[in-house]
Amino acid sequence: MGSTSEAKNTGEGTNRRDLIKRSAALGLIAVPSMGFLSACATGGGGDDDNKSDKPKGKTSATNPLGVEKGAPLEAFIFKGGLGDQYAKDAEADYTKAWGGAVKHTGTQQVGPKLTPRFSGGNPPDIIDNSGADHLDMNRLSSQGQLQDLKALMEAASLDDKSKTIKDTIHPSTYEKGLHGDVLDVLYYAFTIYGTWYSKKALEKGGWEYPKSLDDMVKLSAEIKKTGVAPWTYPGKYPYYVHFNLFAQIAKIGGMENWIKIDNLEPNAWTSNDAVKQVVEHYEELARKGYFLKGSQGLTHIQSQTAWNKGKAVFIPNGSWVENESAPTTPKDFQMAVGALFDGGSGDKMPQGTLRAEPSEPYVVASKGKNPAGGMEMLRIMLSKKHAQNFATKVKSLTCVVDATEGMTLSPGLSSASSVFKAAGTNLISLQLQEWYPDLTDAKIGGLTGDLLTGDLSAADWIKKTQAYADKVAKDDAIKKFKRDK
Incomplete structure (x- = not known):
């Protein structure tokens, strides 16, 4: 998403229905509302029926999130342009630290596979919600399906106990993951577009x-x-x-x-x-x-x-x-x-x-069996060790500030890092494609396709894009978001 998120990692063709189901860049990132998915993806949103089944580990300086030793964890990871080995590496460290076996699924069909599970109240614990067939995070958030990550942000970094996780990530990562006042999305990658x-x-x-x-x-x-x-x-x-x-x-x-x-x-x-x-x-x-x-x-x-x-x-x-x-x-x-x-x-x-903006959105299911474990998995991924592993494995930056300092980088990653540093504070982060992907990718995307083949004039592109945006603005069935900066 956002941005980032990448599209399906396949060379096969697609039709208009496939296009409508796309995420956002990404990924990034860049760092990315599917009506037919979201209509049934987030059934429920009421009481937490699984609450009594969740692990109840005691919090401490070494266990700030209250992970229960031996509790299993289920991870659903988008396996696109970034692959999923970097996640498997973090999962191995999770098992080493907490003893809980990790059930790993790597897929390019996050939405289709998880739609019935969210509807049935048995989602996996941690999800890399990216790719062409991602879930609608805006609707998931509004229905209380996503775990509030405040505890993760306040937890100590694995690299420096004097710093919280929030201290170690790029500020825009925090801002982009907010739905209202609640942070419930962690954009792990940092994409240079x-x-x-x-x-x-x-x-x-x-x-x-x-x-x-x-x-x-x-x-x-x-x-x-x-x-x-x-x-x-x-x-x-x-x-x-x-x-x-x-x-x-x-x-x-x-x-x-x-x-x-x-x-x-x-x-x-x-x-x-x-x-x-x-x-x-x-x-x-x-x-x-x-x-x-x-x-x-x-x-x-x-x-x-x-x-x-x-x-x-x-x-x-x-x-x-x-x-x-x-x-x-x-x-x-x-x-x-x-x-x-x-x-x-x-x-x-x-x-x-x-x-340059956060991408590759990770979420923890609030109704999963082990949300504390899901957040701990993210804490492990946000260590310098795994941020550097990500850079090595997939040639991309993470949201962890200065994690690649001193590393020998691949040509593309080195270039991305250089232009990022040169830009300083002159960075652009956009939300339209994250908040309203059907508008940007299907509707405006169709116009852009016609523009580039010469079948649509610039004037008509602008006129029709405004009309599409106005239609979304007036549609009460679509949840709206606002930003000040």
Whole structure:
């Protein structure tokens, strides 16, 4: 989600129903409401029928969450672009520390498999709720199905007993996991979104990564002359383009104006000049033929493979791409990611601004048999040992601050880390795709797909996007969320 969350790790095609079921980036991340799933995914929400069956370990300095020794734990982990070995490694440490056997399920169908279990009141304890078929966390939260993680945030870090878990994670991780005043989602990964490219390809062409939208158009013209496509994208999942497009709007128009979009305010799309500038930029790229032919029919795996084979120079993606595309990435590819492009002198945010935000959402089921164990599992994962293991295994950052200091990083992760540090506080975190995925991925995603094939004008994209947003805002059946910053 959010962001992050990745889509299904498969090269097979999909239909519109599949697209509607997608999560959010992610992952990230970026760091991501499915009506047909949520309608039956969270039946109940009343009294906790399993309360008497839950472990009742005594809390102490060494057991701040009250984990009962020997109590079994069930983990349901999304097995997509990040795999699930990193989770298995943490589970092994959980068993070593507490003696409880861990039942592990790695899957790409979190929602379909867990929908009946939440409805039946027997969900697993800890869930990596990511991928195309994820559960609706907003509805789960509103029905009391998600464990309040306050105790986890106040627990001591395994690395430094003088620090709480909240002290060790990026502040945006805490903010993004809130539903109202309750933190009930832990976004474990930290995804760098942007324009990904091969340093070798740029060097070979004698090109430099462009700093502005205009520079990108000029460079695309030069690249096309060589017979290589400037861009490709997964047309089966056109919301990938939003990783850049949405963030570019926020960079140029400012977060104050983007927050109006997140909050579904009237005319938030149509009255924002940055929207017009950015969408017209993509319209121009399409009109001038700067996208790889056939991209509209590609999955994320297929577009990444084409990119790795040198058929295109740029691709919109998240930092999970290095691990996900590893099977087809040449050893000398030198994968890298660039910051957002400048729009002009009126930009609200400076050169180097980056979309970087928590992704890969973990939740603990409040009605599971061992919620204390689920939170303890997260505490183990938030140790520096496992944050570094995650970076090594999947070539991505976690929400643990400075966990990769001193490590030798892979090319893509090294680049992501560098642009993240260079951005400083100029970071963009978006919520629209997390709060209303059907709006962004199915509805607006469909418009974006038509925009990139030249079948829809920028003006119509903006008009129809505003109409879709207004429809969601007026739909009382959809829970709304607000942000101030």
